[in-house]
Amino acid sequence: MDIYIVDAFTSEPFKGNPAGVCLVDSNVSERWMQDVASELNLSETAFLYKQEEGYILRWFTPLAEVELCGHATLASAHILWEKQICPEPEIKFVTKSGILTATKDKDDIRLSFPLEPAEDCDPPRELIEGLGVPLQYVGKNRMDYLVEVENEELVRGLVPDFNLFKRVNSRGIIVTSVSGKEAFDFVSRCFYPALGVDEDPVTGSAHCCLGPYWSNKLKRNRLQAIQLSERQGILKLLVSEDRIQISGQAVTTLQGSLVCR
Numbered sequence: 001m002d003i004y005i006v007d008a009f010t011s012e013p014f015k016g017n018p019a020g021v022c023l024v025d026s027n028v029s030e031r032w033m034q035d036v037a038s039e040l041n042l043s044e045t046a047f048l049y050k051q052e053e054g055y056i057l058r059w060f061t062p063l064a065e066v067e068l069c070g071h072a073t074l075a076s077a078h079i080l081w082e083k084q085i086c087p088e089p090e091i092k093f094v095t096k097s098g099i100l101t102a103t104k105d106k107d108d109i110r111l112s113f114p115l116e117p118a119e120d121c122d123p124p125r126e127l128i129e130g131l132g133v134p135l136q137y138v139g140k141n142r143m144d145y146l147v148e149v150e151n152e153e154l155v156r157g158l159v160p161d162f163n164l165f166k167r168v169n170s171r172g173i174i175v176t177s178v179s180g181k182e183a184f185d186f187v188s189r190c191f192y193p194a195l196g197v198d199e200d201p202v203t204g205s206a207h208c209c210l211g212p213y214w215s216n217k218l219k220r221n222r223l224q225a226i227q228l229s230e231r232q233g234i235l236k237l238l239v240s241e242d243r244i245q246i247s248g249q250a251v252t253t254l255q256g257s258l259v260c261r
Helices: 030-040 071-082 125-131 152-157 207-218
Strands: 002-008 017-023 044-051 054-060 090-095 098-105 108-114 137-140 144-148 172-178 186-192 197-200 222-227 233-239 243-248 250-257
Touching: 002 071, 017 030, 017 071, 030 044, 030 054, 044 071, 054 071, 071 090, 071 098, 071 108, 071 250, 125 144, 125 172, 144 207, 152 172, 152 186, 172 207, 186 207, 207 222, 207 233, 207 243
Parallel strands: 017 044, 054 090, 144 172, 186 222
Antiparallel strands: 002 017, 002 250, 044 054, 090 098, 098 108, 108 243, 137 144, 172 186, 186 197, 222 233, 233 243
């Protein structure tokens, strides 16, 4: 079974967010997929299985399966095209979040994802204390908390208390602010300690929430974002009424074979 590591949302190796991509030729057990994801110890490993409608796609962190993942979807499309496995210019993925598509767009890969807007809410004590900075806005969608802070310097300088974050009842915590640089509209960092990922380098699915939030605040539907992890990554966004187009690049850094089933 072929397996790859792909750096997503970057054009440079060893930047962006590394994802495992595993092409399976038959149905495999959830336990096996979880074991492989734990072995790779990346923030996400994607498992692909061909069927008539496209590809079944599932995503696993080192600790659990998740319902939506952007960077591992981008990485999967990149491998299917780079290795000439899929000849079509559009790829359809069947996932736990419905049908997702990937399309070639010049040097980019464009993903079509559902919007996941946040609704205003009161923050739990563990979130407030775990961040330790003033909060300008707090919302929540079905997966994550969304927190806006005053400026990019606060986002960059965050030193979260991950023990407190693990006690927050959500998949993760997204922290954002308007960008201090003209090249980008907003910045973010994303934390998922409950899933075994203290900080995710670049999180496509978080932008299903960040995109509509900043589109509404900035009154435009085309946005450029940067995630301020140590590795960093760039995402181009187009927000519509019920979908978001998330575009980026990817680089393969490792190719191998799984020898255990």
